[in-house]
Amino acid sequence: MVRLSNSLVGILNLLSFVLSVPILGAGIWLLKRASTDCEKFLERPVIALGVFLMLVSLAGLIGACCRVSWLLWLYLLVTFLLIILLFCFTIFAFVVTNKGAGEALSGRGYKEYRLGDYSHWLQKRVNSTKNWSKIKSCLSDSMVCSIFQDKYFSDTSENFYIEHLSSLQSGCCKPSNDCNFTYVNPTVWNKPADSVYSNPDCSAWDNDPKVLCYNCQSCKAGLLQGIKSDWKKVAVVNIIFLLFLIVVYSVGCCAFRNSREDSYYRKRGALLN
Structure with a gap:
């Protein structure tokens, strides 16, 4: 022994x-x-x-x-x-x-994510300006939205809406469904003139590939969904x-x-x- x-x-x-x-x-x-x-x-x-x-x-x-x-x-x-x-x-x-889960949308293959659905501890981490600056840099380096753009570029709006997107793609690379923007391609959307938005993410959206929805609450929520799963x-x-x-x-x-x-x-x- x-x-x-x-x-x-x-x-x-x-x-x-x-x-x-x-x-x-x-x-x-x-x-x-x-x-x-x-x-x-x-x-x-x-x-x-x-x-x-x-x-x-x-x-x-x-x-x-x-x-x-x-x-x-x-x-x-x-x-x-x-x-x-x-x-x-x-x-x-x-x-x-x-806590936290994606919201299923009628007629959409993907889900959308709300930051308020996740735990306060996780929200505090991504709401820190210092932390989020580093995270945005990582997202840019990983080319998550560039890959997303290349993969779905040839989709019509009907085809795009039924795609099964990852939480990061849904939250960071396209505008929220609340915005009712007009689809041009996966990362280019036309904003209606003189619209008032209840969702602040709509104002944060930009067609610039370096901006997109990286400053959106939905992007932070999409990241937290991935962290939650991992x-x-x-x-x-x-x-x-x-x-x-x-x-x-x-x-x-x-x-x-x-x-x-x-x-x-x-x-x-x-x-x-």
Whole structure:
């Protein structure tokens, strides 16, 4: 049992260490080629994750294989804190993504999105001028509306209205259905003269490819819909990873206890001799 628990901890941490290498490599690759705000935003957490996973795996691997009690203790402490952190994040993710959904429209294949439908915490994040400036830069860099324009350019208005658009395409690349603009092509719409709009997004719309509806509330809502969907998937993965960590932590506790017992008996044997 002593050898089995230590061997299991060693094998599991060896796998974690091997996994950390490509994660760290991907972060360094992003760092070297980063030229946009999106890439600069992504590189730091990827590198931090790779380094963290590598150090924790090394601590668990050396502690289990070499019976180093203090390293195993440190490894178990970090693993326990990680379990608490993942548990809290998973609950938080489900709470903040519980509200919000697209509004189905009669005669339309796509849905439209309202910022007020989402949680106040998410709304606060995208309503920050500093945050939204970075997000707009990312949306521009990803060419989400350029791809949208090319894909549906040949559509007539009848064909366009029945397309199944993503939340970002619906919210950021076309005007709201409330505006009743005249369709020319997916990103060019004619505004009626001297119209008064109840929806402020109608005034924010511009046919300029660099503007479109990037300043609209619907664009922020479309982004939050995508985040909501992604966070729910991440939360499910977190639950699986959480169960895995609990198993590893339990085995690690056995290995730590075994290491302490081995150390005690070695010292006792040395004193008797």
